[in-house]
Structures are given as structure tokens and as C-alpha cells.
Amino acid sequence: MCWACSGTRSSIPPAARYCWTARQSSTSFSLPRAADSGERDEPMLNEILSSARTAWEGLQERLFFLPPFPDELDSLALFSMLLVVGLLVGEWLRAKLGWPKVIGYVLAGTLFGPSLLGWISIEALAQIRPMADAALGLLMLEIGRRLDLRWLGENRDLLRATLGEITLSFTAIFLFAWGVVGLMAAWAAAAAAVTMASAPAVVLLTVEESNAQGQVSERIILHTALSAAASFVVFAVVVGVVHAQYSDDWLNAVAHPLWVVVGSVMIAWLMALLARLVAALLPKRSLAQVFILVATALLAVGTARMLAVPVFLTLFLMGVILSFSDQERTLSYTNLPEGHWLLAIILFVVVGASLPWQDFTWLIGLQAIGLLIVRAVAKVAALAWAGGDLGVARRVLVGIGIQPLSATAVFMAYEIAGLYPEIGRSSLSLPLFAAAIMELAGPALCRFAVVRAGETAATDNSKEGVA
Template identity: 60%
Template sequence: MMLIRQTWEALQDRFFFLPPFPEQLDPLALFALLLVGGLLAGETLFRTIGLSRIVGYVLAGALAGPGVLGWLDRETLSMAKPVADAALGLLLLETGRHLDLGWLRANRSLLRSAAAESGLAFATIFAFAYLAVGLSLGWSAATAAITMASAPAVVLLTAEENHAQGQVTQRTLLLTAINCALSFVIFAVVLGIVHAEQSGDWLNALAHPLWVICGGVGIGMLCARLALMVAAGQAKGSVAQVFILVAVALLAIGVARMLAVPVFLCLFLMGAALNLADRDKVLAYTGLPQGHWILAIVLFVVTGAMLPLGDLNWITGLQALGLIIVRGLAKFAGVMATGRQDLPAAKRRLVGIGIQPLSATAIFMAAELAAIYPEVSGQALLLPLLAAALMEFAGPQMCKYALHKAGETEPLPAGRQQ
């Protein structure tokens, strides 16, 4: 390196346009190399030992992040976060489109299952955080709101990765979409509780949740209407419709960031509004089939790097493991206790396993809270972040196991690798 530096400096005397010798790799170049590394890690783990590709993406980000090797510092991560915001938002757009309100009206047991597993998860996580860990009432509620939902991006991508179709797959996707919607509502309410506890400002405690909910609903519905209106003049399922869907989604992301409304909430509600308002099936056959995995690499590499693995010790590790266990048992019990009329017990057990992933949505919810009270949120939000860190690796495999055990995954053709 010394020889290269001396040669470069000698050339600078002759070629005045050369910049100073770079002391480190440009953050964008480093991030691009990390994405390639994440892709290779995911493909290698998938092809050699059958792990989900998502595990490889997260592993690459976690190793390169501040908590381990430190190749990506916090400044670089803050630059990459808007890209990950967009990736999560677009994946949640697809999750929202799985929220079939017509099926919910015809199948009330599904709504009961979602309410049972989400309600039990919130109650048990809150009790664990408050009684066992010793968090305050507000931060215990925040921990429960952040971790009660399944990871929609993980469930959606795992189903696609394994070409899964069937009753268990569809029920898992729908329950994930419903409990995601419920957790967003509770998260908005918890914002007010945290405001009241931390600052005693009751005006903000009441106004902030309303701003988040009304802003999310307004942006989501307006952008859904805009996408349908513009796409109606294009051929169904065409590249033009895909472009319109992505462009309007990016518009929603930009408006949400301008108005300080959570991006994940706006895009999820935009997807739900598209499903509800698209009576003429304008965008029903338009999706992001290949784009999902490009988004997934970006999202899970960044979230892997955001994980606070440097704060993991045996105490915090046991607390995070305890949260995962009580959450998992609550969600499993909620599914098993409901839906007996339309789903056999064996399939309900697999659905209870399939909805276990906890991942990027929880991390980005925590980031929203951390931005409001940075002086206290670091320690208060450590428990849900560490739980998400552990489930980043276990969750995709649990979901994959459930779909495979249900016999709903598509086997690979003989002699061919995926």
C-alpha cells in the first residue's frame, strides 16, 4: 500500500486532475460489495445445506456491521437506511395486497385466529418485559407492540422461495398480514403511551398516534387510487403497470418520509387499499416477482448490519430467548385454540410454526421509536432488537419447515438445482 500511495502521489504532480489518495473504500462501493457478498452467502447456504437464502443475507450484514467486523459504520448504515426503507416498504406493499377482506368476511374464524394469536402475544410479551426484565410500562408496551407481529417479508419470501401453495401457505400469509395490521395500530397507540411516560406531554401523546394513523391511511389510499387510475390505461400485467406500481410506491415512501409517517405503515396500507379498491382487477395480475429478491438482499443485509450483536451477552441473550419463547408459545396457542371448524389440528400446528418469524419490521419499528427518544431508547429497545436478531436466523427456517411439512412446497425437477 505504501508503494501504491507513493506512486499515486507522484502521478498527482503530473496529472493535476487526480484526487488525493483514497484512505478508505467509498461507502457506496463498500455497500455494493457487501450486497454481492450477501447474495453469494445466501445462494451458497441454500444450495449446500438447504438454509433459506434470507439467513445468508442477514449473516453477511451482521458480520460486516458495527457489532462484529465494523466494515459498515453507523454513518454508512444511516446512508443505506433509506434504501432499506424502500425495500421493506415495497415488500409490505405486497403483504398488504394479501389482506383479502372478502375472505375475512366469509371466514370469521380466520379473524378470530389472528386476534387470538396477536392478543396473546402482546399480553405475554408485555408481562415478560415488565415483570421478568423490569422495563417500564411504556417501554414494555413498546416491546410487545414491536415484537407481536410476524415478519411479513420473511413469510412472503419464504413462500416464494419454496414455490409454496396450499391451505397452510395461504393461512400463514393471511394471518401474517392481519397481525401486521393489528401491530401497526397498537404501535401507533404505544407512541402516545411512550410520550406520556417520558415527557408527560399529553398533547403529543394524543396527537402523534392520530397523525401516524391518519397519515398512513391517507397516503396509502391516495397513492393506491393514483396507481389504479394511471395503470388503467396500460395492458394488464405489462411492464408499464409494474413501473407504475413501483413509481407510485416510491412516491408514497417519499411523502411518508417528508411527513414523518412510518414508511412501513403507508406501504402496507397502500397494498391493502389496492386489494380493496381494485374491483376491475387493474393491478391484480401485476407484481414484483423477480424484484422481491433484489429487495430482499438490500433489506436483510442492512437489517443484519443494524442488529446490536455487540450488546449480546449471556444475560441479554437469555432475556431475548425468553421473549422468543413466550411469544412463540402465545402465537402457537392462539392458532391452536381457534379455527377448528375449517382447518385440521395438524395443519393448525404448522400454521402456528409458520407465523413465528420476527425480523425487519420489528427493527424498523424500533428505529422509529429510537428517533424520538434517543437518550433512553437504546437500552429500552435492546430486548426486542436482540430477539429480532436471534429470530433473523431461526425464523426463516421455521417458516420453511412448516410449509415443507405441509407438503405445499414445489419439489425441484430431477437433476436440477434452484
């Protein structure tokens, strides 16, 4: 990586001029370049399919209705095959090694994505982005619904621990990115905003997969939800800071954060209101209520995409609003169907394929590991020192359990990098590679925490199938 052009303090990059009206909306996914990996694999694929092409062309001479032999496999077919591979790898790791399934999904996406084998192209990933948004949105909705603000207000020790963890994590990461790595203040703040929070989707799925119940598990989910909320606020502020650093028009620095926050709140409030009004007409805990909850969430995803508002923030706020405003308990006992695991496969396969491994260097790898160490120490120390009715050992387990860093970090990084692509891509490589490492280590750490706390149901993996 050339840090001279990456937004470091040591060399101020050339002035980046960015046309606001030309900025890509959130309906497009700014993925890393494929580093010609797809081009390298095309000759290999053509060689494998050459005999089939010859036979097909021979048949065409007699069967005139046959279509021309495809020059390349259909992107949807390839992606479907990737999902099957991701499912099998995740189930195998779970059954044989006891690893969280999420790791298998990410590994499959990384292996077959643009950065490595290139079997799934950037264009195919862009086409599948709406499904990934829907998957992340539904998981963020569920995290938001589990955020009990009343319980937090009544538990001062828990509130102190939360504020300490959020503040110390952001400060430590910012100082590391700015003072050690040498990023400019704006991009160091962006790196801290992206990596300060835990990964809500990973934490939720890992806790559910482990059948974990208890104080440690509940606090892991609560701290994850709160740190995600804090990171979203910081994210909006950082968007303005980046604009102030590089845009000639100060209006961008003010209007864009307001657009992000106000737009997300308005969409979330309207969709939550619609969900409650319609669900009130239906039997509680019925399949119809589940359908309404999912349908309004997908409507929120589509509306957020149209208005270039972050999907993860909108759906999280929708969940919080539903949890806080549903006084009649209309949807309180309506849960997402088990099918959200299928969406999780899509989400983490896409995230794994989106990681820019072709830009990896040993320097950025060591810097990413350093950031993760600083982040881990900050989180564990903040919770260990917070005090409260939970023992120190169990508070440390909570700190370990909130280490995952995944989909939201990747999506936030690309969202910010898309503002000024000439500078943002290289400047945000640090948090992206930190997320890439924690894609694999994070679920294992979360599972270790809930297992060590003794809050998981015993399972016999030897009796489970591969799929």
C-alpha cells in the first residue's frame, strides 16, 4: 500500500474534488477491484469446458432449437453454487470441529470471490447486494428489538460499563490509527467509527446457534446493540468530518449527516408504525404477524436504498422503535422465522467475497492486528473496571464475547470510502482488513465466551450431519 496517497499525515493527498450529484447511491455496492483474478481463471475454465463446447456445437447442427453455448456460467447459477458450498462448509465446521457456522460462510465467500478464485464476479455481487441488504436489515431489526432501554436506565452499573466501553474503544482505536499508523485525523476517526462496535449479526447468530441463555449472553447482546448504536452516531458525524476535510462546499458537511440520521429515523418510524397498525388487526404470534414484520422490514430496506440512507442504521432504529413503542405487546412475541439463517448465508458469503484481499500487504496485516489488540484490550478493560453485580471473571467473558467485527463494519467502511473513492479506498484498508481477520476469529471468540460462562445447552455434534 502506498501510504503517501492514502490520507496519511505525512503526506497530504492531492485535493479530491467530488461531484455530489454524481455520487453513487447505496443501491450500488462499491466493491474492491478484482485484481484480474477473474481474468486469470477464464483460460482455466475455458479449457475445462472446451470439450463440452465442442460436443454442444455438434448437437446444434441437428437440434436447431438449442441456444449458443454460453461463454461463461450464469452469475446467478455460480452464486447459487457458492451458497451451497458455504452452507456445506459451515455445517461441516459446526459438526466436526464445533466452530460457528458463520466462519464457513465467510471462508466460502472469500475463496470463490473476486479477490481469490474470482468465480463470482464483482458484477454478480452487485446484483446480489439487495439480498445482502435484506439479510443484514432483518438481523439488525432483531438486534434493535432486543435493546431494552428501560432496563439500561434502571441499571446504572450497566450504563456506566456501556459508556466506558464505547468511549474507551473509540479513543483507543483513534489514537492507534492516528498516532501509530499515521492516518489523517478524519480517516482515523472513520476507522474508529467503523471498528469500535461489535458485529450485531455475528453475535446474534452465534448466541442463537449456541442456544446460550444467561447473564453473560444477554449482556453480550446488549453491549453489542449499544455499541452498534453509538458507532452509527459516530458514523454520521464522521461523514460530516470527511466532507469538511475534502469538500469545497461546507453544506455537504452539514446536510449529509442530517440526511443520514433524519432519513433513517423517519423511515424507521414510519415502517414501525405501519407494522404495529397492521399487526394489531391480526392474531398475536400468528404467521400473518410474522409476514407483516418481515414485509415492513423489507419495505424499509427498499426505501432506505432508494434514498441513499444506510440500511443497517434504518433497520436497527426500526427495531428499537418497535421495542420501545409497542406498549400493547402487539409484536413483542413475534419472532423472525428460522429462515433468517438462510439470509445469513447470503450475507456472510457476500461479505467474505467483498473483502479486498488482493490489496493485502504484511504491513497492513500487522497494523490490522495491532488495531484489533488495542480494541480488544479497551473493551475487556472497560467492562472489567466497570464494577457491578456481575463478577469480574464474567465481565471479562462479556468483553471477549463482544469482539466480533463483521458485516456492519464492512458496509460502513465502503459507505464512507465511496464519498471520495480516490482517497477513501486506501485510507480504510486498515479497518477492512481488521474486519477480515475478525470475520474468522470473532465468531469463535463469542462462542468461547458463552461456552466458558456455562450458558450453552450441551449438544452432540457427532450426531449431526454435514448439511
